[in-house]
Every structure is written in C-alpha cells, then in structure tokens.
Amino acid sequence: MVLIFAVTTGVIFACGIYLMLRRSMVRLIIGLSLLTYAVNLLIFSMDDLSTRGAPIIGATEPEKMADPLPQALILTAIVISFGVLAFTLALAYRASQAVQSDNMDVLQSTDREV
Amino acid sequence: MALLLIVFAPAAAAFVLTLIPRAARLAITVPALTFLYLLIGAPDGMSINIPWVPSVGISISFFMDGLGLLFALLISGIGSLVLLYSSAYFDEPAEYSRFSRYTLLFMMAMLGIVLSANLLLVFIFWEITSITSYLLIGFKHEKEAARDGARRALIITSAGGLAMMAGFLLVGIAAGTFELPEILGSGDVLRESPLYLPILGLILLGAFSKSAQWPLHFWLPGAMEAPTPASTYLHSATMVKAGIFLLARLGSTLNGTDVWFYVVTGVGLITFLYGGVIAMRQTDLKAILAYSTVSWLGVLVALQGTGSEYAASALVIGILAHALYKGSLFLVAGSIDHATGTREIDKLGQLARKMPFTFAGAVIAGVSMAGIPPLLGFLAKELLKAASLYEGMSGILATLFPIAAVVGSALTAAVALRIVWDTFLGSKAADTPHEAHEAPFSMWIGPLVLGAGSIILPFLLAPTLDTLVSKAVSAIRQETASIHLHLFEGINTPLIMSTIAILAGLGIFLIRKPVIAWLQARREYNPVAVYQWLFYDALPNGAEWLTHRLQSGKLRFYMMIAIAAFIAMTGLTIYAGQINLLGADVLGALDWEIVIVCVLLMVGAWAGIAAPTRLGAIVVLGIEGALLSLLFALFGAPDLAFTQLMIEVITLVLFVLAFHFLPDAFTTPIRLSARVVDAIIAAGAGLAVTMLILAARSNRIGDSISHWFVDNSVPIGQGHNVVNVILVDFRGMDTQGEIVVLIIAAMGVTALLRLRPHDQPRGKYVAEDTNQGGGDGGDGGIDQQHS
Numbered sequence: 001m002v003l004i005f006a007v008t009t010g011v012i013f014a015c016g017i018y019l020m021l022r023r024s025m026v027r028l029i030i031g032l033s034l035l036t037y038a039v040n041l042l043i044f045s046m047d048d049l050s051t052r053g054a055p056i057i058g059a060t061e062p063e064k065m066a067d068p069l070p071q072a073l074i075l076t077a078i079v080i081s082f083g084v085l086a087f088t089l090a091l092a093y094r095a096s097q098a099v100q101s102d103n104m105d106v107l108q109s110t111d112r113e114v
Numbered sequence: 115m116a117l118l119l120i121v122f123a124p125a126a127a128a129f130v131l132t133l134i135p136r137a138a139r140l141a142i143t144v145p146a147l148t149f150l151y152l153l154i155g156a157p158d159g160m161s162i163n164i165p166w167v168p169s170v171g172i173s174i175s176f177f178m179d180g181l182g183l184l185f186a187l188l189i190s191g192i193g194s195l196v197l198l199y200s201s202a203y204f205d206e207p208a209e210y211s212r213f214s215r216y217t218l219l220f221m222m223a224m225l226g227i228v229l230s231a232n233l234l235l236v237f238i239f240w241e242i243t244s245i246t247s248y249l250l251i252g253f254k255h256e257k258e259a260a261r262d263g264a265r266r267a268l269i270i271t272s273a274g275g276l277a278m279m280a281g282f283l284l285v286g287i288a289a290g291t292f293e294l295p296e297i298l299g300s301g302d303v304l305r306e307s308p309l310y311l312p313i314l315g316l317i318l319l320g321a322f323s324k325s326a327q328w329p330l331h332f333w334l335p336g337a338m339e340a341p342t343p344a345s346t347y348l349h350s351a352t353m354v355k356a357g358i359f360l361l362a363r364l365g366s367t368l369n370g371t372d373v374w375f376y377v378v379t380g381v382g383l384i385t386f387l388y389g390g391v392i393a394m395r396q397t398d399l400k401a402i403l404a405y406s407t408v409s410w411l412g413v414l415v416a417l418q419g420t421g422s423e424y425a426a427s428a429l430v431i432g433i434l435a436h437a438l439y440k441g442s443l444f445l446v447a448g449s450i451d452h453a454t455g456t457r458e459i460d461k462l463g464q465l466a467r468k469m470p471f472t473f474a475g476a477v478i479a480g481v482s483m484a485g486i487p488p489l490l491g492f493l494a495k496e497l498l499k500a501a502s503l504y505e506g507m508s509g510i511l512a513t514l515f516p517i518a519a520v521v522g523s524a525l526t527a528a529v530a531l532r533i534v535w536d537t538f539l540g541s542k543a544a545d546t547p548h549e550a551h552e553a554p555f556s557m558w559i560g561p562l563v564l565g566a567g568s569i570i571l572p573f574l575l576a577p578t579l580d581t582l583v584s585k586a587v588s589a590i591r592q593e594t595a596s597i598h599l600h601l602f603e604g605i606n607t608p609l610i611m612s613t614i615a616i617l618a619g620l621g622i623f624l625i626r627k628p629v630i631a632w633l634q635a636r637r638e639y640n641p642v643a644v645y646q647w648l649f650y651d652a653l654p655n656g657a658e659w660l661t662h663r664l665q666s667g668k669l670r671f672y673m674m675i676a677i678a679a680f681i682a683m684t685g686l687t688i689y690a691g692q693i694n695l696l697g698a699d700v701l702g703a704l705d706w707e708i709v710i711v712c713v714l715l716m717v718g719a720w721a722g723i724a725a726p727t728r729l730g731a732i733v734v735l736g737i738e739g740a741l742l743s744l745l746f747a748l749f750g751a752p753d754l755a756f757t758q759l760m761i762e763v764i765t766l767v768l769f770v771l772a773f774h775f776l777p778d779a780f781t782t783p784i785r786l787s788a789r790v791v792d793a794i795i796a797a798g799a800g801l802a803v804t805m806l807i808l809a810a811r812s813n814r815i816g817d818s819i820s821h822w823f824v825d826n827s828v829p830i831g832q833g834h835n836v837v838n839v840i841l842v843d844f845r846g847m848d849t850q851g852e853i854v855v856l857i858i859a860a861m862g863v864t865a866l867l868r869l870r871p872h873d874q875p876r877g878k879y880v881a882e883d884t885n886q887g888g889g890d891g892g893d894g895g896i897d898q899q900h901s
Contacts, residue, residue: 001708002700006807008712012738014800015719017677021670021792023784026728026776028669033735033765034719037742038803044749045807048818050702052750055824055836062824065836066750069820072840074754076852082761083859089772090863096776104669 005045013038023104025092032088036081040074047071117162117176120148120186121225124193128218135211141218142197148225149190152183158585161231161295171292175231180585181362184430185228185355187582188437192351193221195560199445200343202556203452213253213341220246224352228359233282233292236360237275240324243353244271250344251337263336266642269649270323270333278320278360284313285364297367298592304367314368317360318377325357327415328385329641331408336642338400342448345400350407350444351437358414362429366592369421379511382416383518385409390525394626395633399447399457399533403440406483406529409522410436413498416515422504426587427597428497435482435494435568442479442564443533446472449557450537455547459536466538468550473538475561480534482568484527485616488601490568495523495615497599499608520615527619532626575599674792677799684802688809695805697812708748715741732769736762753837 012034019031047067053060055068099106127144131137161177178186197214204210223246226239245268252264286292288307289300297304304310321327326334337349348354361378368374389409396402414432417425449472450465451457466473482491502519552558571579580598587595603609622629688695718738725731739762747755823840831839841849 001702002811004712006804010800010804011716012719013803014796017799018796030731054750054752057834067820068836071751071837083856087859087862090866093775094866
C-alpha cells in the first residue's frame with residue numbers, strides 16, 4: 001500500500017514542479033497547489049495505513065485506529081497552505097498590475113528601471 | 115578581580131562619556147590610576163578565571179606576567195598622556211569626547227590582548243582593536259582619504275586577525291586547551307605537532323599584518339589620516355606592537371625551528387631596512403614617522419627570530435625605548451601641525467625659538483631615536499647589536515643580521531636628525547599657513563614626560579628597569595632570567611658597531627638633500643597596488659560577474675537550482691548510505707478502491723499540466739482536492755476530509771475571483787528543449803520524493819509516539835476526538851502559531867490589494883508612500899528630509 005502512495009505522491013509532486021517551472025504566473029500557482037497536495041500525502045503516508053478507523057475514542061477500538069498524529073499535522077498544513085495560496089494570489093494580482101503581464105520572466109523589469 | 119577592573123574600567127569610562135560627554139576631561143583618571151597601580155601596587159602573578167563557554171574551552175581568564183605588565187604599563191601610561199594631550203588638540207568639545215570614547219574602548223581592548231589568559235579571548239580583543247583603530251583612522255570621516263585609510267587598515271588587520279584565529283584554533287587542537295598558561299607550560303607540544311607549520315603560518319600572518327611587516331605594512335602609512343593623538347597611541351606606541359606581543363607571547367612554544375628563524379628574522383630585517391629607506395624619501399612629518407615606525411617594528415620582529423636571552427632583553431628595551439621616543443615625536447608632530455597648519459617638512463624650519471618646550475621634547479626624543487648615549491635609545495641599539503651577534507645563529511642570516519643592524523640603525527639615526535634639524539633648526543625659516551606659536555601646556559608636557567623617561571630610565575637600571583626587564587624576559591622565554599643591564603660595558607663590538615652606525619647616520623644626514631632627491635626619483639615598489647587591484651578591481655568585478663551568472667532574475671532558474679540540489683542530496687544520501695527502499699512495510703496487499711483513487715489522482719495531476727485553459731486547470735485542481743479528501747475519508751481521517759473539502763471550495767472561489775483580474779496569457783510558447791529539461795528536473799524531483807517516502811517507511815528507527823496521544827487524550831485532554839485534542843491541547847502552541855500565520859497572510863493580502871499603483875510611476879511606490887506617511891504622522895521625520 002505504501003508503494004502506491006509513494007508513487008502517487010511522486011507523480012503529483014513532479015507535475016507540481018513542472019507547472020512551477022512554467023513562465024505563466026497562473027501555472028506557477030496551480031503548481032504550488034499541486035505541490036501542497038503532494039506534501040500532505042507525503043505526511044499522510046507516514047501513517048501505518050493498515051488500520052482505517054477514525055481516531056475517536058469510544059467510537060473506534062484503539063488497535064483499529066488510524067494514526068492521529070499525521071492527521072493533526074496535515075490539518076495544520078492544509079490551513080496554512082490556504083493562507084499561503086491566498087497571499088500568492090494577491091501577490092500575483094499585484095505583480096500583474098505592475099508589469100501588465102502573466103509572464104514570470106518580465107517581473108524583473110521593475111528592478112531594472114530603478 | 116583587580117585584573118577585571120584594569121581591563122574593563124576604560125570601557126566603563128567610555129560608557130559614562132556617552133551619557134555625560136562633558137566629563138571627557140575626567141577620563142584621564144582611569145588610565146592614570148591604572149598606571150600608578152601597576153607601577154606601585156600590583157602584586158605578582160595575578161590571575162582570574164571565569165568560565166564563559168566551557169564546552170568549547172572559552173573562558174574569561176586573565177593573568178599578568180612580566181610581558182603583560184610591560185605592555186599594560188605602556189598602554190596605561192601613554193594612554194594617560196595621549197588623553198591629556200588631546201584635550202587641547204581638539205578644538206571642538208564634542209570631537210574630544212568622541213575621540214576619548216574611541217580611545218578608551220581601544221585601551222580596554224589592548225589591555226585585554228596583553229592580559230588575556232585565553233587565546234580566543236585574545237582574538238576577541240584583537241578584533242576590537244582593529245575596529246577601534248578603524249573608527250579612529252576614519253575619525254574625520256568626511257575626508258575620503260581618511261575613509262580609504264580606515265578601510266584599508268581594517269581589511270588588512272582583520273584579515274590577518276582571522277588567519278590568526280584559525281591558527282589559535284589549531285593551537286587549541288594541538289595543545290588541547292586555549293588557556294595560555296597551560297599552553298606555555300606544555301613545552302614542545304606545538305613544535306612536535308603535525309599542525310606546526312599551519313599554526314606558524316597563520317599566527318605569523320596575524321602578527322605581521324598587525325605589526326605592519328613588509329609586504330603588509332602599507333596600511334600603516336594610510337592610517338596616518340587618524341588624528342595625531344590616535345597615531346601616537348595606536349599606530350606607534352601600542353596597537354602595532356600587538357603583533358610583536360603575540361610573537362613574544364607564543365615565541366617560547368613556537369621558536370627554535372629553522373622556519374621560525376628564517377621567516378621571522380628575514381621578514382623583520384627586510385621591514386627594518388625597507389622602512390628606513392622609505393622614511394628618508396617622505397616629506398610629510400607623519401609619513402616619515404610612520405615609515406620609521408614600520409622600520410623599528412621590523413627590528414622588534416627580527417629580534418624574536420633567535421629566542422636568545424640577549425634578544426629578549428633587546429626586545430623589551432626596544433619596545434620601551436621606541437614607545438617613549440616615537441610617542442613623543444608623534445605628539446611633537448601633532449603640536450607642529452596644530453600650531454602651523456602643515457606637516458610638510460620642506461615648509462618647516464627654525465621653530466625652536468617659537469616652540470621651545472616642544473623643541474626640548476623633540477630633541478630628547480630625536481637623540482634617543484638616533485641611539486646617542488646615554489639615552490634609552492642607545493641602550494636599545496646596543497642590545498640590538500649584541501643580539502645580532504648571537505652565536506646560535508647559522509646560515510646567511512647570521513652574517514646579514516649584524517650588517518643589517520648597523521645599516522638600519524644608521525638610517526634611523528639619519529631620519530631622527532632630519533626630523534629634529536629640518537623642523538626646528540636649519541637655515542630656512544618656516545613658511546607655514548599659520549604663524550607658529552608654542553602649544554598649550556597639556557600638549558608639550560607629554561613629549562617632555564616621555565623624554566624624561568628616556569633620560570632617567572637608563573640611570574635607574576638596577577632598581578627599576580632590571581626588575582621589569584627580568585620579569586618580562588622570564589615571561590618571554592619561559593625561563594627564570596635575572597638581567598643586569600649596563601649602559602656602558604666597556605669597549606666591545608656592539609659599541610663599535612653603534613659608533614659606526616651613528617657616524618654613518620650623521621653622514622647620510624649631511625648629504626641628505628641629494629640622497630632624498632635620488633630616492634624620490636626612484637619608482638617605489640608598492641604592494642598597495644596589489645591591494646587596490648584585489649579589493650577594488652578583482653573582488654568587486656569577480657563578484658559582479660558571479661552575481662550576474664547566478665542572479666538571472668528569473669524565478670524558474672532559482673527553482674531549478676534549488677530542486678536540482680534537493681534531488682542530488684536525496685539521491686546521494688540514499689545511494690551512498692545504501693538505504694533499503696523496499697522494506698517489509700512497503701509491499702503490502704493492495705486495496706483496489708485505493709488504487710483507483712490514486713490512479714485518478716495521478717491522471718488529474720497530469721491533466722493539470724495538459725489543461726489548455728486556466729479555467730480547465732482550476733477545475734482539475736478542484737477534482738484533485740476532492741479526490742484527496744476522498745482518500746483521507748477512506749483512511750479514517752474524517753476531519754481531514756472535511757477540512758480539505760471546505761478549503762477546496764474556498765480556494766476555487768478565490769481562484770475564480772483572482773483570475774478575473776489576472777491577464778489571460780495562460781500558455782506562452784517555449785522551446786521544446788527547455789520543456790524537456792524542465793520535465794527531467796520535475797521527474798527527478800518526483801522520483802526523489804517517492805524514494806524519500808519508501809526510505810522512511812522501510813527504515814523505522816524509533817517507535818511511534820502516536821499511542822501516547824491516544825492513551826492520554828481522555829485523561830489529560832478531556833476529549834474523545836484524538837486529532838482535535840492534539841490540535842487544541844497537546845500541540846496548542848502550534849495551532850496558535852498557525853493562527854498567527856493566517857493573520858499575517860490576511861494582513862499581507864489586505865496590504866497588497868490596497869496599494870494603488872495605477873497613478874504612480876513604476877518602482878517609486880516606496881518613496882512616495884514614505885512621504886505620505888510622514889505627512890500624516892506630523893513628526894519630525896518629514897522636516898528632517900527637507901532640511
């Protein structure tokens with residue numbers, strides 16, 4: 001089971017990186033989102049993956065529980081990555097106003113003029 | 115305790131002066147009291163040791179032996195006179211106060227160097243002297259020459275200091291301790307260490323750069339941009355002798371080898387002769403003094419090559435005599451500059467009648483410098499000659515040393531005569547910007563006190579000097595010594611050599627005009643050109659070239675570098691560590707529903723790349739998020755599934771909103787080769803992550819801590835949903851931090867959306883915003899900008 005998780009994570013990661021290497025600002029942001037998914041999956045695959053009961057005491061037998069720790073870490077990660085995404089989108093909006101383009105390579109034009 | 119007070123009292127005084135600048139005139143009491151205490155009351159063998167960073171062997175430890183005492187006396191004694199002198203030298207009280215603060219800080223650092231018992235502490239104080247020297251050379255910071263000189267001195271001496279620190283660390287490795295008394299007592303440990311040559315090279319580099327040895331001497335003449343009291347104190351009497359001190363301090367553990375003898379004596383003698391010759395061709399009084407200081411520093415280095423007892427006594431007397439006469443001459447030069455407005459020796463002359471007290475000080479110092487009996491300078495030169503005849507030397511330097519000693523002494527004598535004669539006497543009247551007048555009391559008393567020292571000390575040989583010299587020589591050689599100096603030991607070889615040197619010096623002085631003209635016509639080999647090339651040409655241009663190479667300004671390029679590094683490090687670690695990737699944990703039974711979700715996730719990720727429009731890409735992203743949430747649900751993580759779905763919805767809304775404003779140029783054509791490179795890097799990164807997960811899951815090195823949370827969720831956290839209890843209770847601070855991150859992100863988003871760039875020219879938002887802010891606040895900021 002770990003193997004398929006590892007491969008899936010790797011593929012999503014690779015696609016995210018490829019998108020981040022594009023010149024389009026929008027593709028960069030989509031790539032960043034994919035990267036976030038991949039990283040969350042990476043943390044999740046540290047779970048044992050053999051027990052699938054929700055870690056709720058009383059509802060699930062302790063030995064059938066999924067590992068609660070990675071879940072807690074991912075929960076934090078999801079929310080933070082949302083904050084980062086919102087900030088990145090605002091930054092992209094601002095940057096595109098400054099350079100009138102979606103092209104990452106022209107972002108440096110503001111440096112050159114000063 | 116007394117040692118701590120001696121070292122740190124000047125720093126405390128400097129601090130008081132920053133609070134009460136008008137108290138500058140009282141600052142002199144600190145070094146004066148220190149001097150008196152050292153002279154009369156200080157007991158032998160004081161030491162103190164306070165652990166500071168014991169794990170790496172750094173402690174605040176001080177000790178005082180004869181060598182430390184000798185230097186501490188010079189530092190506090192001349193420091194007192196310099197502070198007194200500068201009270202009249204500076205016309206502005208604010209300048210005087212600033213100068214006093216720097217000088218007191220320097221005094222603290224210098225006392226720290228000579229009294230520290232820990233090598234790393236020595237290094238710290240050493241660098242503080244470099245910094246205070248930088249501040250003092252650049253004292254008149256509105257002058258470009260002062261800034262250049264300050265920077266040059268800082269670069270050379272602190273680079274040397276870093277080399278020295280590396281040497282100290284090696285000493286620590288070789289000797290097993292940084293405590294000086296232990297190192298000095300450890301005999302041949304350093305000499306027999308395989309690290310001996312690196313240690314020697316690095317420490318000599320530090321000492322030579324600080325003590326202005328050829329070819330690193332060129333910062334010292336540049337340092338003459340400092341106010342003259344600072345030149346007197348730092349660049350003649352004390353700081354430049356820190357290198358000499360270091361050689362003397364560590365000499366007993368490092369000397370005795372051929373390398374030591376040839377390098378130390380060789381470099382010292384070259385510097386001795388070079389400084390003497392260059393001093394002759396200078397016309398600025400301070401430049402003459404600077405090069406003659408370089409010259410004498412060469413002697414003090416050369417004397418340490420042999421490690422003989424004669425050489426050690428010559429060293430001690432040489433340090434003392436030089437500090438007295440050269441300090442005095444620097445003060446005299448400052449008084450002349452102050453009184454006449456020039457230091458050009460060609461414009462000066464016949465000042466004796468107008469400045470009688472200054473003249474008296476100059477004559478005594480000049481006679482001592484020329485090595486004319488019965489002053490202290492004569493004794494120093496006698497001992498130098500005696501040391502140059504030491505029989506333990508062999509090879510070509512054994513022959514050259516006595517010759518160089520005579521020639522160098524003759525040059526010194528000629529320079530001394532020239533300074534005194536051409537400035538105060540001579541046939542030509544002064545032609546100076548101001549009419550010359552006698553300096554105030556506090557300015558002429560310094561040279562006279564130092565001069566009195568040069569006269570009286572030789573006649574107090576038995577009671578005072580012998581004790582001090584014996585203590586210092588014992589400390590230098592780490593062998594109990596009992597030195598009895600005599601001003602005249604009858605007619606012997608050193609006396610004959612001294613006589614020849616004085617007569618030759620007189621001869622050079624008499625034909626000085628053609629000699630100086632001839633010297634000035636020669637091209638000077640000047641290592642400063644190398645320095646200029648290195649620090650003003652090669653280094654900036656090289657840095658610029660490299661920066662342009664690395665900083666393309668393209669985000670893609672930076673990311674590629676970072677990702678490639680990640681791939682390389684992960685791959686190398688797994689390859690080199692031969693880490694098992696297919697442990698028992700990895701290959702388990704496959705669950706078909708999971709496989710389907712995973713395949714869909716992979717297809718979705720690829721579709722994100724292939725999507726022709728951005729709306730399509732966003733939809734794909736949404737589907738990915740939903741699939742992920744499904745996966746979480748399947749694996750018993752309902753909280754995750756729910757949160758992921760919620761966030762996914764908000765994200766979609768956010769994307770659609772933002773894209774409304776973003777320019778629509780989703781696909782930009784790019785070369786196929788570039789896409790292939792990108793694809794390879796991306797695939798490599800994906801592979802690295804896959805291997806990372808496999809490696810982590812195949813090689814568990816510890817037990818999971820998760821069961822602790824499960825066991826304690828109800829008893830401690832009073833909650834049944836373990837994930838929630840972890841978030842709000844066990845790792846509550848994490849969640850707190852997460853909230854802070856969200857707030858910061860929200861503030862960032864608000865700030866970004868509120869900035870209005872349309873009506874302002876590009877690249878100038880910041881400046882304009884500042885002005886607006888200043889206007890609103892109504893404080894002094896905006897007024898200052900306009901005034």
